[in-house]
């Protein structure tokens with residue numbers, strides 16, 4: 001591709017031996033100066049597909065003596081994504097960081113606090129449309145003469161996050177001519193509108209019919225179970241370590257995050273929660289630490305309250321952050337499993353959630369619990385993901401619920417402690433805790449940017465109600481078919497003292513044993 005050696009060295013350090021399909025197609029076209037509209041499935045490496053040519057073009061331009069100026073603007077729908085894009089660009093510019101400077105302004109710091117950063121005119125600015133517009137209006141950022149490249153990442157989400165007006169206003173501050181890239185996992189009407197607004201004669205790259213990797217990389221299962229059984233099943237899967245590797249558990253509402261966390265706590269299964277009420281510093285820290293292997297489980301809500309930005313004014317929603325998005329675009333690394341504890345409400349949401357696993361070339365598993373009220377949604381997802389030969393992407397998860405009946409008593413016992421009041425208290429406690437953490441993080445990381453190991457986010461929220469015996473699983477409760485192959489006692493305390501695991505390829509996730517008579521009939 002004729003890329004600068006410093007860029008190639010950074011790519012090599014990232015361990016990327018070859019470009020992904022979207023990168024192979026998009027980078028040369030972008031280097032030629034073409035506008036691009038790219039749709040590629042989630043996790044396919046879209047960020048580098050635009051970041052590499054941007055960096056290359058900035059490096060090229062630095063060969064002639066030019067004034068330092070903002071040359072590229074990257075618009076993202078969420079703060080999490082903003083931070084992630086900045087990190088990716090920093091990694092790619094590790095060997096030319098003086099020549100290509102990047103600043104992410106999506107975090108909710110004071111405009112005036114971010115002003116000095118923008119005054120230095122970083123080559124690349126990353127931000128949400130509302131944030132960028134605020135800086136443009138305050139004249140902290142001036143783009144009308146310098147901007148050469150504009151990226152709209154996760155373009156399908158920008159409008160649904162309520163950024164339409166901001167974006168249109170923002171365009172008035174841009175020069176007449178610049179190169180644009182629109183990146184999206186799905187082509188929606190909103191993307192079409194954006195295309196007309198931003199792109200001139202674009203090359204359209206529509207790379208994959210399927211929006212998720214195929215079954216050789218991503219295995220998808222569903223199991224029908226009602227409310228109590230969901231808790232029984234998740235407890236068994238996690239406690240008996242039938243689910244292995246880093247796992248994202250998605251629930252429908254913020255309350256449910258805490259309900260599930262408190263429930264698992266009873267069995268000494270630690271988990272972090274991630275939702276729009278937590279401060280952005282904490283959210284980003286949780287994601288970073290999860291990527292570094294500090295935590296095995298994150299219980300997350302996704303965009304439910306976000307699809308409708310007005311939800312932030314509704315009862316109970318006033319603290320929600322409309323620029324929050326966990327299932328969209330965030331690069332959780334080496335996630336072995338996504339579990340839909342509550343089924344998502346739209347097909348797109350399913351794709352974005354499940355797209356957090358099986359990223360790049362890694363394998364992954366998705367398991368969805370389906371209550372009878374969610375059956376219609378399941379059919380919609382199945383229809384949308386139907387393969388060319390009418391194969392259903394989601395296979396039934398063969399699990400003999402009757403074999404784990406013995407655990408029901410414990411499960412009910414634990415559920416009794418998770419009262420509405422306990423959930424309410426936990427929710428408050430967590431937010432207070434995270435606000436404190438967030439302050440600590442802010443000041444601490446200003447001085448120690450490399451040290452991210454300061455705080456944990458998976459501490460117990462309600463230690464008083466935990467009964468010590470619940471932590472262990474007596475042998476007689478373990479289904480005969482599973483005895484000898486699982487080690488429920490190997491777990492938390494010992495593990496937590498371990499050093500963080502090195503990053504690596506996600507391991508096959510759900511236990512498979514040939515000697516288990518169909519109890520866990522999963523991958524080979």
Ligand SMILES: Nc1ncnc2c1ncn2[C@@H]1O[C@H](COP(=O)(O)OP(=O)(O)OP(=O)(O)O)[C@@H](O)[C@H]1O
Pocket residue numbers: 015016017018019020023040041042043044045046047048185328329330331333355359360361
């Ligand atoms: N050429 C490559 N070889 C190997 N891994 C890569 C390559 N390019 C990117 N990756 C890795 O693939 C993962 C997914 O990349 P990225 O986040 O850019 O995907 P995406 O297409 O933007 O996904 P989403 O739509 O979910 O945001 C990242 O962890 C990234 O480091």
